[in-house]
Amino acid sequence: MTHPNSPAALSILVDRATAMPIGDQIHASLRQAIVEGRLAPGQRLPSGRDLAAQLGVARGTIRVVYDRLIAENLVFGAGSSGTHVCSRLDVGRAGGKASLDGPLADFNRPFSSAPLPFQMGVPAHDAFPAKLWARMRTRAVRADAIAYTTYGDPRGEPALRAQIASHLAVSRQMQCHPDQIIVTSGYRQGLMLALTALRAHGRKAWLEEPGYPLGRRALEVIGAEVVPVPVDAEGLRVEAGVASAPDALLALVTPGQHAPLGVTMSPERRRALLDWAAARGAWIIEDDYLGEIQLDGRAAPALAAGEGAEHVVYIGAFSKTISPALGLGFVVAPRSATERLVEVSAVLAPAPNRTTQLAVTEFLRDGHYLRHLRQMKALYAERRRLTLTHVSEFLPGTLMAGLGVIAPLPQSADDRVIVGIARAHGLAPSALSAWYLRRSQAQGGLILSATNVHPDNIGAVCAKLASIVASSSSGTHQSNDRERGLGTWSRERP
Ligand SMILES: Cc1ncc(COP(=O)(O)O)c(C=O)c1O
Incomplete structure (x- = not known):
């Protein structure tokens, strides 16, 4: 039998008589x-x-x-x-x-395939309430089929916006009118709407260092000048931002749980950031990608919840809390910027797919969303604990961060190389260094999401990762390799 990888099976023809090299x-x-x-x-x-x-x-x-x-x-x-x-x-x-x-x-590869162990940004595949969701979608498809053949509200279905407003009041302590809410296809669309409406082109924008690479790309695509502002154990170092670019138009931040380090911005830093925005007439774009999925205690209220909220454009998404496959998120505009944002959304990107909106409306209205979040918090806390225990055995100094852990690497290892090799072995860790704008400041490490690890696979996937790390850092291994830490943000953490 011909081997599938043989030249014959692959029809590789070499004809030395032709002129073609x-x-x-x-x-x-x-x-x-x-x-x-x-x-x-x-x-x-x-x-x-x-x-x-x-x-x-x-x-x-x-x-x-x-x-x-x-x-x-x-x-x-x-x-x-x-x-x-x-x-x-x-x-x-x-x-x-x-x-x-x-x-x-x-980007968040691999696309359109089963989530891989350690893959960031995706919820637990095995815990998705598929049957319930299929029922809701079926009902929504019927309702949509007999609805008027007319344009929907570009801001999104009024019933969905009302549900989102009530949910935010309870879970994020935000008081907003449904008309301040614009439904989007996810965080990225919300961010582009905000950057377009706030006219960020050619203006300076603070970005957390390290910070979400797609946030950085969005700022670059829109033509903003990205100003990296370091993050420590209290979150964004506001004084460093003020020192390097006091006149920035905006700050793009993840104050609830910093991505990817997981630290919550301290009350002092929140105050300082809001004060800077108020004094300079600047904007804060709050990326609340995890919403209330806080695994340690209760989630801090949104920045958009209290005094100073008129300078905050809040962006939420159902990508982490339900699934990125939904393609649904929302922006809460401060009153003074609502008209600008609504105009851009109506012209550029009206709310997507009414069927999904109707199904999510029912999911929220009937209490399934709150129940699902409660179950996911318990599940993720357990999976994160399991991951921490296993990974700490071969990478001491590993810390919990958000829905997973961050592991330091031996000095001789390159996190991007390890990520490339791991991907070929069916694992999807992320390289911490890729989250830095300035390569000279970049801290190496592995970001390991725990959402898709469980007792049945954790042993095997950790053994595989351990051997990849060992083979990628051997040879030049230093005796003090293990002492490399994870930077200032980790030092004062419990
Ligand atoms: C920091 C951060 N913000 C937002 C998102 C969600 O983006 P989207 O809703 O566009 O999938 C992610 C997803 O990984 C993220 O890591």
């Missing part, structure tokens, strides 16, 4: 095999040495071919684990051209 012929054959799906996403390519031997060509020829395929985003190199076919090839298949998803490399 041999490297081009091999490249074209492999490309064809990938585009047609004979080499499946994730599949490992033959090693350069094997393929060269089987085809009777120089190894350097194969190396050049693989480099070309990597540059075209058709395959990726995973260090000693070899070269693998990329997972998103739709563009290439449709157009017969190379995949164009290069800019998405930093």
Whole structure:
């Protein structure tokens, strides 16, 4: 039987009689095999040495071919684990051209597939209330089918906005009118609405350092000048922001639970930030991505909840609390900016998909949302405890952070390299250093979400991760390797 990775099975034809260079012929054959799906996403390519031997060509020829395929985003190199076919090839298949998803490399991959252990930003897949949700969606589809064939309110369904307003009053102590709420497709759409409405182009914007990479990308896309402001154990160091850019238009922050360090902004820092915004007429964009999912005690009220809230644009999403597959979030605009935000939303991005909105309305109204959140908090607290225990065995100094843990690495290890190798082994840790704007300040470490680990898989996934870390940091391992800490934010933590 032919081996699936053999040149014959992959239809690699080398014709020395034609004028086409041999490297081009091999490249074209492999490309064809990938585009047609004979080499499946994730599949490992033959090693350069094997393929060269089987085809009777120089190894350097194969190396050049693989480099070309990597540059075209058709395959990726995973260090000693070899070269693998990329997972998103739709563009290439449709157009017969190379995949164009290069800019998405930093986003929450993998897309549209089962969440991997340690993958950030996704809730527990096994605990999603699928049956209940299917019932609600079915009812919503029927209601939507017989609804008027007319435009919906660009701010979102009034019933949903009313439910969100009541929920925020209870869970985040926010007093807002439903007309201040604009339903969006998620945090990112809310952020772009806010940045457009506040005219951030060409203006300075404070960004937490470390901070959510997609927040940074959004600021860059809109043309704002990003000013990194360090975070310590009390959250954003407001005085550092004031020292470097007092005239900034806005500050983009995660005060409830800093992403990814998990620290809650202290009352003094909250006050200082609100005072700066009031004194300078600046804006605070509050990214409340976890909402009330606080695993230690009760969540602090939103910044948009108290005095000074007229300077805060609050952005929430159901991505963490229900699922990112919903594609639903919301903005709460301060009264003075409501008209600007509503105008931008109506022109640029009216509220999405009425069926999903109706289903979520029922989910909230009938108490399922609160129940689900309660269950998820208990589940995540247990999964985080389990993850901390296991990871601390091979990476001492690991700390709880948000819905997971952050693990320091030996001095000799590169977190991005480890992340690349782990991905090829079916794990999805994130590199802490990728969350820094300034590479010189970047702290290395692994961000490990606990939402999709459980007693049945934790032993195996931790053993795999431990061996990847060990093999990636061996050789140059220093005796004081383990002493590398996690920076100032971790020092005063309990
Ligand atoms: C800091 C932060 N904000 C917001 C989000 C949610 O973004 P979206 O609703 O666009 O999926 C995430 C998701 O990972 C996040 O980490």
